[in-house]
Amino acid sequence: MIRRLVRWVDDRVGGASMLTHQLRKAFPSHWSFLLGEIALYSFIVLVLTGIYLTFFFVPSAAETVYHGSYVPLQGASMSSAYASVLDISFSVRAGLVMRQIHHWAALVFIAAIVFHLGRIFFTGAFRKPRELNWIIGLTMLVLAIANGFLGYSIVDDLLSGTGLRIANSVVLSVPLLGPALAFLIFGGEFPTSATISRFFSLHVLLVPVALAALIGLHLSIIWRQKHTQYPGPGHTETNVVGTRLWPAYAAKSAGLFFLVAGGLAALGGLMQINPVWLYGPFDNAAVTVPAQPDWYVGWLEGALRIFPSWQIHIFGHLIPELFWPAIVMPTVTFLLLYAWPFLEARITGDHDAHNLLDRPRERPARTAVGVAALTFYVVLFLAGADDVLTVTTGWPLRNWVWLLRASALLAPLAAGFGAYALLRSREATA
Numbered sequence: 001m002i003r004r005l006v007r008w009v010d011d012r013v014g015g016a017s018m019l020t021h022q023l024r025k026a027f028p029s030h031w032s033f034l035l036g037e038i039a040l041y042s043f044i045v046l047v048l049t050g051i052y053l054t055f056f057f058v059p060s061a062a063e064t065v066y067h068g069s070y071v072p073l074q075g076a077s078m079s080s081a082y083a084s085v086l087d088i089s090f091s092v093r094a095g096l097v098m099r100q101i102h103h104w105a106a107l108v109f110i111a112a113i114v115f116h117l118g119r120i121f122f123t124g125a126f127r128k129p130r131e132l133n134w135i136i137g138l139t140m141l142v143l144a145i146a147n148g149f150l151g152y153s154i155v156d157d158l159l160s161g162t163g164l165r166i167a168n169s170v171v172l173s174v175p176l177l178g179p180a181l182a183f184l185i186f187g188g189e190f191p192t193s194a195t196i197s198r199f200f201s202l203h204v205l206l207v208p209v210a211l212a213a214l215i216g217l218h219l220s221i222i223w224r225q226k227h228t229q230y231p232g233p234g235h236t237e238t239n240v241v242g243t244r245l246w247p248a249y250a251a252k253s254a255g256l257f258f259l260v261a262g263g264l265a266a267l268g269g270l271m272q273i274n275p276v277w278l279y280g281p282f283d284n285a286a287v288t289v290p291a292q293p294d295w296y297v298g299w300l301e302g303a304l305r306i307f308p309s310w311q312i313h314i315f316g317h318l319i320p321e322l323f324w325p326a327i328v329m330p331t332v333t334f335l336l337l338y339a340w341p342f343l344e345a346r347i348t349g350d351h352d353a354h355n356l357l358d359r360p361r362e363r364p365a366r367t368a369v370g371v372a373a374l375t376f377y378v379v380l381f382l383a384g385a386d387d388v389l390t391v392t393t394g395w396p397l398r399n400w401v402w403l404l405r406a407s408a409l410l411a412p413l414a415a416g417f418g419a420y421a422l423l424r425s426r427e428a429t430a
Contacts, residue, residue, distance in 0.1 A: 027249045028229045028242040032119045034256060039112035040215065041260040042105045049102040050204060056092050058084035059154060059200035061193035070277050078281035081196050082156040085276055101268030106151065108264060110144045110296045117141065121340070122370055123357040125228045127350070131341040133225075136218045138337055143211050145296050150203040152274075152294060154196050159274075161282030163293055165190065166304070173322040175314070191284050230357050237355045290387040302383030303329055306404045364423035372416030379408045 027033070060080040066073050068083065069090040088095035117137055120126055126134035149167070153160045168190040172178040187194025226240050234241050243249040267273075279288055293301050303325035312319045336343075344366065345351050360367045382389070383404040390397045 025223075025245045026227075026240045026242040027245060028227050028240065030230060033227070035112055035116040035119060037253060037256055038260055039109055039116060041257045042109035042112060042264065043211065043215065044257075045105040045261055045264050046102060046109055047208065049098050049105065050208075052098050053088065053095075053102060054204060056084060056088050056095060057081070057154075057200075059197050061156065061196045073277065073280065076281065079156045079196065081154060082276070082281045085155050085157070089277060097265075097268050099268075100271070100273050101264050102151075103273050104267040104271070105264050106144075106148045107294060107296070108260075110141070110148060113137070113141045113144055114296075118370070118374075122360040122363075122367060123228075123230075124354065124363065124366070125357055126341045127354045128341075128345070129225060129353050130221075130228070133218055133221050134341055135338055136214050136221070138334065140211060140214050140218070142334065143207055143214070147203055147207040147211070148294060148296055150199045150207065154199045154203060155274075155276050156196060156282050157276040158279040158282050158286060159276070159288050159291055161191070161284070162287050162291055163297075164195065164282075165284070166301075170304075170322050170326040173320040174327060175317050175319055175323070191282070226355070228355055228357050230359070235356060237353075240355075290385075290391060292385050292388065295381070298384040299377045299380040300326060300330060300384075302380035302386075302404070305386055306380075306383045306401050306408065308405075361423050361426060364420050364427065367423060368416045368420035371419040372412040375415040376408060376412040379404060379411055383408070 058080045062080045063077055064080050064083050066076050066078055066083050066086065068074070068087050070086050073086065085099070088099055090096070120134065120137070149163070153164050153167075164186075168182055168186055171182040171185060174181055182190065185198075186192055187198050227242070229235050229240055229242070232241070243252070292298065304322065307321065307325035309321045310324065311321055358366075360370075383401075386397060386400045386404060389395070389400050
C-alpha cells in the first residue's frame with residue numbers, strides 16, 4: 001500500500017528522481033565536521049527545554065513575597081520572575097533538571113559554534129565561494145551570545161542583576177547615544193520594571209526565530225555548494241568523498257543527536273549550574289563576590305577588569321573608560337572576523353574557488369594570527385576571574401591585574417611568533 005501511495009504521488013509530482021539524487025549526497029567522514037551538528041542539536045535541546053520552562057516562568061518585575069518550598073528565602077520580597085524560577089527549581093516536576101539542561105545546552109551551543117568557526121578559520125573553509133556562510137556563522141555566534149545573556153538576565157537574581165548593571169553602564173558609556181540606547185534597551189532608567197518583560201520577548205521569540213532562520217539558510221547554502229573536505233586519496237576540487245546521506249550518514253547523525261541530548265541531560269541532572277537560590281533576589285545596592293558571568297562573556301568581563309581607567313575628552317565630550325574594552329574592542333573583533341575572508345584574499349591575491357581545505361601547518365601566517373588572537377582572548381577570559389584567582393592563591397588583586405595586563409600584550413605576540421616560527425621550520429625540513 002505504501003509503495004502504491006508513493007508511486008501515485010511520484011506520478012503526479014515527479015520528485016522520486018530528485019529525492020534519490022539528494023539521498024545519495026556524500027558527506028565527509030572527518031570528526032571535525034560534526035561540530036556544526038553538535039551546535040544544531042544543542043539548539044534543538046535549547047528550544048525544547050525552553051518551551052517547557054515558559055509554561056512556568058513569570059516574566060514580571062512585580063514585587064511579591066515568597067512563600068514557596070525554599071525555606072531560607074520564605075518571607076523575602078522579590079520579583080515575580082525570581083519567585084517563579086525558585087518554584088521551577090523546587091516545586092515544578094522536573095523543573096530544576098529542565099532548567100539546568102537548558103543552561104548547559106546554551107553553553108554547549110555557543111562552544112560548538114566557536115569551535116566550528118575555529119575549524120573553518122584554520123582550514124580556510126571561509127574562502128570563495130563560502131564567504132557568505134562565514135558571515136552567517138559569525139552572525140549566529142553574535143545572536144547566540146546575546147540570547148544567552150538575555151536568558152541569564154531575566155532570572156533577576158543578584159548575580160544576573162549585577163551583570164545587568166554592568167551592561168547598563170557599558171551602554172551608557174557610548175558617546176552621545178548612550179542614554180538614549182540605554183532607555184531603549186532597558187526600558188527606562190536602570191533598574192526598571194520593563195527590563196525583564198522586554199528581555200523575555202527577545203529571548204524566547206525574536207532572537208530564536210532569527211537563529212532558526214540563519215541556521216536554515218546556512219544549511220541550504222552548504223547543501224547547494226557541497227561540503228569542503230581535507231586533501232586525500234581521490235579527493236579533488238570537484239568531488240566529495242565520504243558517506244552517503246541515506247542510510248549510513250543519517251543513522252550516524254541521529255546517533256550523534258541522541259548522544260548530545262543524552263550528554264546534556266546527564267549534565268543537567270548531575271552537574272549543578274547557576275544555583276540562583278544561593279544568590280538571593282536582585283538588590284540594586286548589593287553585589288555578589290566573587291562574581292563571574294557565563295564563559296561566553298568572560299572575555300568581555302576580563303577586558304573591563306584589566307583595562308586602565310582612561311577617561312578621554314573629545315570635542316568636549318567625555319569618553320568613559322568602559323567604552324574602550326566593552327564597545328570598541330568587541331566591535332573591532334567582530335568587524336575583523338567579518339572582513340577576514342576578503343582581507344586574506346586581497347593580501348594573498350588568491351581569488352580562486354576552493355573546495356579542498358588547508359591543513360593549519362600549511363598556512364603559517366594564518367595559523368599564527370589565529371593562535372595569537374586565541375591567546376589574547378584566553379588571557380581576557382582568565383582576567384574575568386581575577387577575584388577568584390586572588391581568593392584561591394592569596395596573591396594580591398593588584399598584582400594579578402598587572403600580570404594579566406602584561407600577559408594580554410605579550411602572550412599573544414609570543415604565541416603568534418612562536419607558532420609561525422615552528423610551522424616555518426617544519427616547512428623547511430619537510
